[in-house]
Amino acid sequence: MHVGIVMGSDSDLPVMKKAFAILDDFGVTYDVTIASAHRTPKKLADFVAAEETKGVGAFIAGAGMAAALPGVVASLTLKPVIGVPLSGAKLDGMDALFSIVQMPSGIPVATVAIDGTKNAAFLAVEIGAVSDKALYEKYKAYREKAAQEIYAKDEKLQASLGK
Incomplete structure (x- = not known):
């Protein structure tokens, strides 16, 4: 593109x-x-x-x-x-x-x-x-990584709160 x-x-x-x-x-x-x-x-x-x-x-x-x-x-x-x-x-x-x-x-x-x-x-x-299938796959991977970062941050927060 x-x-x-x-x-x-x-x-x-x-x-x-x-x-x-x-x-x-x-x-x-x-x-x-x-x-x-x-x-x-x-x-x-x-x-x-x-x-x-x-x-x-x-x-x-x-x-x-x-x-x-x-x-x-x-x-x-x-x-x-x-x-x-x-x-x-x-x-x-x-x-x-x-x-x-x-x-x-x-x-x-x-x-x-x-x-x-x-x-x-x-x-x-x-x-x-x-x-563009290749660009689609790159963007999909980016979005999935961004979501995983939020899950990891929440997991850290919950652990710090003792939950």
């Missing part, structure tokens, strides 16, 4: 990097760019088109404030777009969250939590796992 990742500013990079680590762990390839829906629409359109030729399975678009970026990406592709509302600014990401979830009918953008880049990457992995 291949994912296209776009952010509106280099100031978004520290948060967006969290998605890179998840995708790396699952062996998912990705390209990353900085492009603005308002200031560099041609660059954004060119990036989406280039990703389409590479067989992109999904896009992750991180944006703050008016957060037009995920919606514009969705208008340029038929592939799933995952919007990440980014915090900052005066409303601490709530403005971006509301902008992303209020997409018009027919142009959906899946939306994760404010600064939820890890879940954006996991959602991209799930999308890819629909048609």
